[in-house]
Amino acid sequence: MHKLKSPDAGLPAIAVKTNGNPDGKGLSGFLRDWRDSQPGTVVVKSRHQILAEFFTSMLVLSARIRFRPSVDSEYYLYWISDEWSLSLIAPGEWTDERRAGFAGTCVLQRDMTWTITPSELLAGENAVSDAVCNFYDAFGRELHPDRALEEILPSYVNGLPYFQRLYASALSRSLRATIALGDQGSTSCRQWLTLLPQRQNVLLDYAG
Numbered sequence: 424m425h426k427l428k429s430p431d432a433g434l435p436a437i438a439v440k441t442n443g444n445p446d447g448k449g450l451s452g453f454l455r456d457w458r459d460s461q462p463g464t465v466v467v468k469s470r471h472q473i474l475a476e477f478f479t480s481m482l483v484l485s486a487r488i489r490f491r492p493s494v495d496s497e498y499y500l501y502w503i504s505d506e507w508s509l510s511l512i513a514p515g516e517w518t519d520e521r522r523a524g525f526a527g528t529c530v531l532q533r534d535m536t537w538t539i540t541p542s543e544l545l546a547g548e549n550a551v552s553d554a555v556c557n558f559y560d561a562f563g564r565e566l567h568p569d570r571a572l573e574e575i576l577p578s579y580v581n582g583l584p585y586f587q588r589l590y591a592s593a594l595s596r597s598l599r600a601t602i603a604l605g606d607q608g609s610t611s612c613r614q615w616l617t618l619l620p621q622r623q624n625v626l627l628d629y630a631g
Contacts, residue, residue, distance in 0.1 A: 456491065460589055462597035463494075463533030467605045473598065474618050476536040477572070478562050479627060480594045483509060483529050483537040484577075485558070488586045492531045500526040500539065502551040514542075526551050527627070534601070535593035541627045555627075568613035573599055575612070 468476075486500060486507035499510045501524040514525040527539040545552045565575055576595040583591065602608055 456589055460535060460593040462535040462593060462600060465534050465597060465600040465604055468601055470607065470610075470615065471618055473572075473601060473605075473607075474615055475627070476538070477576075477594075477598060478559070479529075479539045480537040481562065481577075482507070482555070482558055483539065484587050484591050484594065488584065488590075491586055492590065494531050494533050496531065498529045498531075500529050502526055502554040507554075523549070524551050526555060531590075535590065535597040537594075539627050545627070563616070563619055566612040566616050566619075568611060568616065570612050571609045572612055572615055573602060573608065 483500060486509040488509045490511065492498060492509075497513075499513055501508045501510060501514075501521060503521065503524040507526075509529065512521075514522040523544075525542045525544060527541045527545070529537055529539050531537055542551070545555060566572075567575070576598055577591040602610075
């Protein structure tokens with residue numbers, strides 16, 4: 424299964440679509456989904472918030488997603504069997520094994536960024552907090568000091584499952600518009616790196 428990001432691989436390279444729609448979605452269905460995933464109202468945000476929403480969104484979009492997410496709905500992020508999974512099922516409705524992998528409650532915002540309300544598990548030492556830490560470390564490594572943030576946004580990631588690819592593209596469009604609106608274009612990642620906190624939970628809490 425293709426992932427948007429893994430602890431070792433980092434963020435994916437931006438690719439260009441060349442061979443139609445590999446998931447078999449009809450053109451009308453794709454156009455409808457593309458329309459529905461257009462970012463809503465984009466507003467000026469602080470650099471802290473932009474960075475936080477980039478991180479939380481990439482974490483969510485690295486998960487296996489088997490449904491089309493809706494704006495303002497709650498979903499649940501789990502770390503199970505060494506992979507991320509986004510689910511419609513709340514931890515209280517699932518098994519102890521599933522609850523032990525609960526990372527947080529996720530909401531797709533109208534501007535196509537994702538926010539996460541962290542699980543209490545992330546305050547302790549366990550498999551799910553370790554997985555978030557690994558992801559956070561990889562996220563920091565991808566902020567290459569000599570590149571602008573816009574250069575590493577996932578505009579199109581060839582080979583990803585359909586919904587991950589669709590919403591990764593939407594995220595890129597949203598953050599590009601936010602950065603441009605705030606006149607923060609071409610700011611090097613060297614400057615963004617100075618905003619990274621020591622603990623990943625601080626960045627999770629800052630989004631939204």
